[in-house]
Amino acid sequence: MSSRLLVFLIPFAVIAIFWVMARSEKKLAHDPTHKSFFERNGMVLGITFIMLVAFWSLFLVVLPYLYMVVESFHPKLPPMQRGGPDDHLTLEQYKSFFFEPMDGSLNTTHMGAFVFTIFTSVVVTAFNFAICYPLAYYMAQAGSLQKVRLIMLALIVPYWVNEILRAFSLRLLLASKGLINQALLGLGLTEKPIDFLALDVGLYVGLSYAYLLVMIFPLYNAIESLDKNQIEAARDLGAPWWKIHRDVVIPYAKPGIASGCTMVFMLAAGSLAAPQFLGGPSTLWFTSIVYDFFFQAFNWPRGAAYAFILLAACIAFVMLMLRLFKVSLGETIK
Amino acid sequence: MSAGVELDHVTVRFGQFTAVDDATLDIKGGEFFSFLGPSGCGKTTILRTVSGFLDPSAGKVRIGGQDMGGIGPNKRPTALIFQNLALFPLMTVADNITYGLRVRGMSKAERMKKAGELLDLIALPGQGDKLVSELSGGQKQRVAIARALAVQPKVLLLDEPLSALDLKLRQHMRTELRAIQQQVGITFIYITHDQGEALTMSDRIAVMSDGVIQQVSDGKNVYDHPDTPFVASFVGENNPFAGKVVSADGDYAAVETPHGVLRGRNDKKLKAGDRAILFVRPESFRLGGGASDATLASETISSAFEGNATHVFLKGATKKDITVTVARHGGHKIPVQGETAAIHYEPAMGVVLPEGKMARE
Ligand SMILES: Nc1ncnc2c1ncn2[C@@H]1O[C@H](COP(=O)(O)OP(=O)(O)O)[C@@H](O)[C@H]1O
Ligand SMILES: [Mg+2]
Numbered sequence: 269m270s271s272r273l274l275v276f277l278i279p280f281a282v283i284a285i286f287w288v289m290a291r292s293e294k295k296l297a298h299d300p301t302h303k304s305f306f307e308r309n310g311m312v313l314g315i316t317f318i319m320l321v322a323f324w325s326l327f328l329v330v331l332p333y334l335y336m337v338v339e340s341f342h343p344k345l346p347p348m349q350r351g352g353p354d355d356h357l358t359l360e361q362y363k364s365f366f367f368e369p370m371d372g373s374l375n376t377t378h379m380g381a382f383v384f385t386i387f388t389s390v391v392v393t394a395f396n397f398a399i400c401y402p403l404a405y406y407m408a409q410a411g412s413l414q415k416v417r418l419i420m421l422a423l424i425v426p427y428w429v430n431e432i433l434r435a436f437s438l439r440l441l442l443a444s445k446g447l448i449n450q451a452l453l454g455l456g457l458t459e460k461p462i463d464f465l466a467l468d469v470g471l472y473v474g475l476s477y478a479y480l481l482v483m484i485f486p487l488y489n490a491i492e493s494l495d496k497n498q499i500e501a502a503r504d505l506g507a508p509w510w511k512i513h514r515d516v517v518i519p520y521a522k523p524g525i526a527s528g529c530t531m532v533f534m535l536a537a538g539s540l541a542a543p544q545f546l547g548g549p550s551t552l553w554f555t556s557i558v559y560d561f562f563f564q565a566f567n568w569p570r571g572a573a574y575a576f577i578l579l580a581a582c583i584a585f586v587m588l589m590l591r592l593f594k595v596s597l598g599e600t601i602k
Numbered sequence: 603m604s605a606g607v608e609l610d611h612v613t614v615r616f617g618q619f620t621a622v623d624d625a626t627l628d629i630k631g632g633e634f635f636s637f638l639g640p641s642g643c644g645k646t647t648i649l650r651t652v653s654g655f656l657d658p659s660a661g662k663v664r665i666g667g668q669d670m671g672g673i674g675p676n677k678r679p680t681a682l683i684f685q686n687l688a689l690f691p692l693m694t695v696a697d698n699i700t701y702g703l704r705v706r707g708m709s710k711a712e713r714m715k716k717a718g719e720l721l722d723l724i725a726l727p728g729q730g731d732k733l734v735s736e737l738s739g740g741q742k743q744r745v746a747i748a749r750a751l752a753v754q755p756k757v758l759l760l761d762e763p764l765s766a767l768d769l770k771l772r773q774h775m776r777t778e779l780r781a782i783q784q785q786v787g788i789t790f791i792y793i794t795h796d797q798g799e800a801l802t803m804s805d806r807i808a809v810m811s812d813g814v815i816q817q818v819s820d821g822k823n824v825y826d827h828p829d830t831p832f833v834a835s836f837v838g839e840n841n842p843f844a845g846k847v848v849s850a851d852g853d854y855a856a857v858e859t860p861h862g863v864l865r866g867r868n869d870k871k872l873k874a875g876d877r878a879i880l881f882v883r884p885e886s887f888r889l890g891g892g893a894s895d896a897t898l899a900s901e902t903i904s905s906a907f908e909g910n911a912t913h914v915f916l917k918g919a920t921k922k923d924i925t926v927t928v929a930r931h932g933g934h935k936i937p938v939q940g941e942t943a944a945i946h947y948e949p950a951m952g953v954v955l956p957e958g959k960m961a962r963e
Contacts, residue, residue: 497688504653505702505753506676519692
């Protein structure tokens with residue numbers, strides 16, 4: 269049997285696990301009056317529930333990814349040869365990220381794009397945090413209710429506009445003959461138009477803007493629950509404003525900050541539209557490479573391998589950051 | 603080192619609403635001064651104005667003779683203890699206590715030494731490494747006091763600091779607070795709605811109602827010589843008898859009340875014809891008849907035995923009963939329900955005040 273099909277054994281294993289869980293539930297309850305799962309629901313309904321949950325968790329959550337994992341460990345073959353003698357497990361797709369499959373030289377293009385993607389995502393996350401923290405603090409602690417509502421509305425309404433329109437309107441603003449350059453030329457601040465797009469300004473702005481809400485809401489939620497008296501107590505004890513933030517607000521909001529930063533970083537690193545529309549001509553975003561492998565080169569195994577490299581790197585990076593800032597993963601999803 | 607606090611015609615408004623109305627006070631350095639009043643009367647607002655979190659809409663606050671206008675809370679020689687304490691939950695007890703020193707740039711070693719001293723002062727030696735959440739209510743209370751004292755304020759402001767504690771602890775903390783104040787020798791401005799706290803701890807008390815300071819005096823004076831019907835009815839129990847002054851002779855005035863003409867001290871120099879309220883405290887009444895203008899009789903409604911004393915409730919002219927507290931010194935026959943009982947008092951223990959607003963029951 270082909271190794272690809274091994275994946276399909278997993279559903280049965282999962283169903284079996286659910287079955288055992290349902291059976292052992294009664295024993296774990298330590299309560300003699302507690303009815304077991306099947307006593308409560310009846311055999312037919314009980315089995316149906318188990319099947320449905322298993323179906324949902326498998327076919328919609330686990331299996332697609334698992335299938336891609338398996339795929340990434342196979343060579344690229346024409347459909348005819350799939351499952352044939354050449355279809356064996358291999359690491360060549362992962363290796364191709366580091367060394368060109370053609371001549372074995374270092375794959376600087378892809379590794380460069382990878383580093384650029386991670387770096388840019390970190391910068392975008394930091395930039396987003398710098399914008400969102402003061403805003404979230406204002407909304408959560410300082411602003412009056414009416415003003416906060418207004419800001420909230422101003423933040424949300426732009427997201428009704430679809431992503432492509434948003435990206436292209438930014439492009440119009442930033443283009444060589446765009447509004448900003450016209451203004452700069454008109455004011456005599458610059459001699460010739462600045463190519464913001466080639467400088468990746470568009471990329472940074474577009475990515476930051478795209479995930480603004482993802483950053484602001486966790487921050488807002490975290491800061492909002494902070495007792496105002498704590499801020500005032502710090503102030504009363506003589507702390508200038510920045511020490512109040514350093515010692516009281518930020519430590520308190522740390523889980524929210526971690527959660528916002530994690531999400532923005534993950535989403536930015538995996539984003540496709542903004543880099544494609546707003547990146548400069550020589551900008552190579554890692555997900556665009558993955559996209560091209562899937563839809564241009566029809567090289568699913570290599571695309572899958574690249575996608576998992578990105579995923580693993582992002583997870584490792586986030587874990588490292590959480591460890592560094594002493595936040596547990598559980599706190600970030602509170 | 604302590605400093606006095608002067609309020610010079612301080613008014614604080616929130617929009618149209620006046621929370622503090624033209625307060626003028628002179629709190630002396632080293633004094634234990636209390637603001638006493640029902641909830642919502644503007645006590646916290648005054649404290650926040652002194653600490654700098656609020657700017658007065660009119661008037662001036664001076665600390666140690668220096669005008670505090672434009673000086674922020676982090677620059678004033680005051681420290682505030684919040685109603686909910688507002689300890690920093692993510693810091694240890696020692697870090698909480700020395701936070702004010704940390705922002706002043708004191709070195710870690712020095713801070714730890716200072717924390718040790720303060721922990722000794724508040725009787726929590728060696729507990730510096732605990733988290734705030736591991737402490738009991740009373741211990742948190744003390745940590746909040748130590749945190750405020752650490753910055754060596756000239757004035758300590760306390761906003762109902764004992765209200766979250768249970769009765770026993772509250773009474774114990776009263777003595778302790780007073781002892782700490784005497785030890786550090788700085789000005790304490792204490793806010794409370796509990797007259798017991800104000801009377802036992804303070805050198806002087808300002809009684810407040812609806813943003814207006816009614817009387818400023820020591821506890822004994824506030825109790826024995828109230829300035830307004832509000833003070834008379836808010837501080838301690840009191841029986842009001844409203845009516846019209848029929849005669850005023852020297853230090854006394856006679857008031858025509860529904861229970862007959864009754865006499866009391868005329869501190870406010872009312873004249874015949876003025877509308878007035880005579881106040882007689884429950885413990886000032888004695889059972890039985892006395893002088894005709896200091897005796898009244900009414901039907902007994904009920905009595906409540908309380909061990910060291912018995913409260914007898916007589917039917918009053920208004921909805922409120924007349925309360926008579928009969929101390930236990932033998933020989934008294936407590937009137938039974940339905941019986942008409944005569945009571946009398948020493949006219950010097952009755953106080954005649956001009957008619958005015960009373961405290962809500
Ligand atoms: N920031 C504010 N805005 C509007 N009204 C306020 C504000 N702070 C206090 N008040 C009002 O001022 C009055 C006095 O409040 P406060 O000083 O807190 O009373 P106390 O401490 O004596 O209970 C209350 O009626 C309260 O509703
Ligand atoms: Mg208050």
